[in-house]
């Protein structure tokens with residue numbers, strides 16, 4: 001959470017991000033990823049899915065018997081965009097409301113641990129102790145938390161690798177021997193010189 005910054009529109013590009021944050025255009029050359037982090041399922045909810053422009057059936061599970069509360073565990077409806085059932089559990093008594101509430105409450109901590117784990121992973125891929133990696137590159141995060149229709153938080157995030165002094169510096173130099181892992185390669189500059 002420490003490195004999280006201003007909310008970023010979900011459809012933003014790295015260029016838009018740099019403009020919004022007032023950092024140099026060159027930051028768009030830094031390795032960056034746009035990711036969505038979602039919660040696990042707490043039980044089936046009515047959903048609207050599209051495949052090649054065609055609305056798909058909600059939860060077509062005709063092979064399943066009714067749940068212990070006597071409600072169908074299948075929904076073959078193709079829900080309209082304004083269907084009030086969207087996001088509602090197929091069975092409110094089966095749905096793990098406690099789990100979803102706990103997840104929302106702990107989401108900031110889960111995000112914090114994710115950022116720590118990512119830094120550790122990058123350091124490991126580079127074959128460097130974490131403290132030494134910080135002298136080579138900085139991992140910058142910008143995220144926005146949104147509520148899904150089911151009422152559970154998810155995060156859209158931009159993750160960018162900067163030089164150790166921040167976004168205004170040239171992109172990170174290779175943090176380790178080339179080719180050790182895809183993570184390392186990801187952090188590598190291209191062949192052309194800076």
Ligand SMILES: [Zn+2]
Nearest residue numbers: 046047058075
């Ligand atoms: Zn449904």
Ligand SMILES: [Zn+2]
Nearest residue numbers: 067069091094
């Ligand atoms: Zn039930």
